[in-house]
Amino acid sequence: MTASLPRQAAPPDEPPRPSEDRRHMIRRRTLTLLIIGLLIGVPAGYLVISAAQSRDSGLDKEKKYSATGLTEGWPSKVQRTLYQVPVPHPSNKVAYYETNNWKTSRLYVQFQTTHAGLDQFLSDLGVDRDDLTEDRITISARDQKVTGWKFSGPGSRPGDYFGLIHQQKNPQPTHDVVVNTGNPTYPMVYVVSRTVP
Numbered sequence: 001m002t003a004s005l006p007r008q009a010a011p012p013d014e015p016p017r018p019s020e021d022r023r024h025m026i027r028r029r030t031l032t033l034l035i036i037g038l039l040i041g042v043p044a045g046y047l048v049i050s051a052a053q054s055r056d057s058g059l060d061k062e063k064k065y066s067a068t069g070l071t072e073g074w075p076s077k078v079q080r081t082l083y084q085v086p087v088p089h090p091s092n093k094v095a096y097y098e099t100n101n102w103k104t105s106r107l108y109v110q111f112q113t114t115h116a117g118l119d120q121f122l123s124d125l126g127v128d129r130d131d132l133t134e135d136r137i138t139i140s141a142r143d144q145k146v147t148g149w150k151f152s153g154p155g156s157r158p159g160d161y162f163g164l165i166h167q168q169k170n171p172q173p174t175h176d177v178v179v180n181t182g183n184p185t186y187p188m189v190y191v192v193s194r195t196v197p
Contacts, residue, residue, distance in 0.1 A: 047122070069148055070095035075109060082171050083107040083193035088117035097147060100103035100197075107193045110145045112186050121189060123135035125166050125175060138176040143192045148180065150180060170196050 019078045020028075074080075076095040080087060083105075087094060091111040099106045113121065122128050144150065151161055160182040166175040173195040180188040 010034065010186070013038070055096075057169060061135045070108065070110065073088075075107060079107055082197060084175070085191055085193050086107050087111050088113050088120045088124075090114065091117060103196070105195050105197055106143070107191075108143065109193070110147075110149070112183075113152045114186060118150060118187050118189065127166055129162060131164045131166075131178075132162035133164060134159060134162055136179055138163035138165050139158060139164045139178050139192050140176070141192060143176070150188055151180075 028117040043062050054068055067187045072095050074087060074094050075083075075085065075098070079085075079096070079098060085107060087109065088111075091113045093110065093112040099108075119129065122131070139149065139151070160180055162174075162179045162181065164177050166177065176192040176194075178190040180187070180190070
């Protein structure tokens with residue numbers, strides 16, 4: 001058996017504590033429950049809100065990256081630098097689309113420019129007009145399907161399209177370029193820049 005210790009008496013100079021009345025006890029318990037509720041409820045509420053926002057963000061990204069086809073507007077400066085696609089000024093009808101996976105990343109860009117803009121674009125790639133081959137479609141059927149580009153059919157004539165492949169050593173991107181000169185003043189340029197991450 002365990003011996004019980006004797007209770008220690010209160011010091012003689014301390015007056016005895018008054019017993020707690022019912023109202024004070026209820027107030028103390030209510031305050032304790034409120035504090036416990038806040039300690040548990042606030043972090044739990046934060047987690048629920050954070051999880052919902054994270055889920056919504058993931059769904060937005062999924063929609064953005066699962067969409068097919070081009071987005072009207074200029075690719076970001078980072079994309080143009082990374083994929084080495086120097087869209088010249090002035091240009092209009094600019095649109096782009098980017099795909100990424102573990103094997104290859106691609107940036108699809110189209111724009112219409114002047115002949116001087118085309119020369120500048122080719123020069124920035126490190127090629128010139130002599131590198132373009134008449135009636136050569138260098139953009140694959142797969143890439144045409146992704147973007148909706150069509151380089152044959154009604155309205156296309158022999159001699160309207162010129163193409164080149166600007167091959168570079170990894171990690172530099174490779175460019176498949178098709179130029180449509182159907183509009184003699186403003187050529188339309190289509191580029192697929194591929195890079196291996």
